[in-house]
Amino acid sequence: xxxxxxxxxxxxxxxxxxxxxxxxxxxxxxxxxxxxxxxxxxxxxxxxxxxxxxxxxxxxxxxxxxxxxxxxxxxxxxxxxxxxxxxxxxxxxxxxxxxxxxxxxxxxxxxxxxxxxxxxxxx
Amino acid sequence: xxxxxxxxxxxxxxxxxxxxxxxxxxxxxxxxxxxxxxxxxxxxxxxxxxxxxxxxxxxxxxxxxxxxxxxxxxxxxxxxxxxxxxxxxxxxxxxxxxxxxxxxxxxxxxxxxxxxxxxxxxxxxxxxxxxxxxxxxxxxxxxxxxxxxxxxxxxxxxxxxxxxxxxxxxxxxxxxx
Numbered sequence: 001x002x003x004x005x006x007x008x009x010x011x012x013x014x015x016x017x018x019x020x021x022x023x024x025x026x027x028x029x030x031x032x033x034x035x036x037x038x039x040x041x042x043x044x045x046x047x048x049x050x051x052x053x054x055x056x057x058x059x060x061x062x063x064x065x066x067x068x069x070x071x072x073x074x075x076x077x078x079x080x081x082x083x084x085x086x087x088x089x090x091x092x093x094x095x096x097x098x099x100x101x102x103x104x105x106x107x108x109x110x111x112x113x114x115x116x117x118x119x120x121x122x123x
Numbered sequence: 124x125x126x127x128x129x130x131x132x133x134x135x136x137x138x139x140x141x142x143x144x145x146x147x148x149x150x151x152x153x154x155x156x157x158x159x160x161x162x163x164x165x166x167x168x169x170x171x172x173x174x175x176x177x178x179x180x181x182x183x184x185x186x187x188x189x190x191x192x193x194x195x196x197x198x199x200x201x202x203x204x205x206x207x208x209x210x211x212x213x214x215x216x217x218x219x220x221x222x223x224x225x226x227x228x229x230x231x232x233x234x235x236x237x238x239x240x241x242x243x244x245x246x247x248x249x250x251x252x253x254x255x256x257x258x259x260x261x262x263x264x265x266x267x268x269x270x271x272x273x274x275x276x277x278x279x280x281x282x283x284x285x286x287x288x289x290x291x292x293x294x295x296x297x298x299x300x
Contacts (some may be wrong), residue, residue: 050279073277074194092194112187115286 053118148264152211164223250285
């Protein structure tokens with residue numbers, strides 16, 4: 001009796017593990033399906049260096065994150081001409097993140113250095 | 124207003140031209156002194172313009188010069204400390220200093236539109252000269268790779284400042300006396 005009972009416990013434990021495993025597989029499967037169909041937001045990097053935005057033209061999906069990283073020796077901004085977004089001063093070695101909102105073409109400049117121009121397109 | 128910037132520009136022209144024969148190219152400590160002085164001269168002029176100009180765009184430009192050239196000097200100072208390079212005063216850095224002082228003395232005598240135009244004219248000549256000095260003398264002569272890299276890194280800022288100053292010069296030209 002004792003022996004059988006032990007076996008039964010082992011079998012039950014086995015089922016528990018199996019269920020957990022299946023559960024995990026299902027969960028990861030669900031996640032990957034969501035990623036495929038719902039296009040999880042991406043993160044894009046724009047480097048500010050040598051008085052330029054690089055890349056100077058970037059196309060993103062609505063909801064994507066755009067991170068401007070300032071690698072120059074002084075502050076810059078990423079300021080939409082339409083004022084749809086404005087980082088204000090991004091100090092050297094600092095960054096600013098914008099979650100792309102309303103679709104459109106946004107020309108932007110460094111408000112401090114008017115010769116620095118670029119474009120963000122939100123689809 | 125040419126006399127205003129003659130001295131500064133002449134100093135940089137010395138640095139830029141063949142006045143440095145191959146054997147007499149500036150050493151890294153001399154380059155460090157030239158860079159720090161060149162930035163400081165423009166910071167000082169910016170401070171004067173910021174307090175004296177009545178035009179918003181000129182004041183903003185002046186603030187930009189103060190901030191950007193201070194940023195360059197901060198990096199340059201950090202680098203020379205790290206490299207244990209002691210900036211060494213030399214004919215070019217001294218005449219830059221002198222030219223900067225003369226520029227400020229001349230600007231102080233001017234007001235309003237005349238001040239703005241003289242300041243911006245000088246900024247154009249100054250940045251052109253610095254770019255030329257960087258290209259012809261300072262960058263080719265720098266021995267330390269990190270010092271050379273810093274000089275290369277600051278060059279686009281001088282180019283952008285020059286463009287900005289030229290835009291301002293064009294807009295000031297349209298302003299009636």
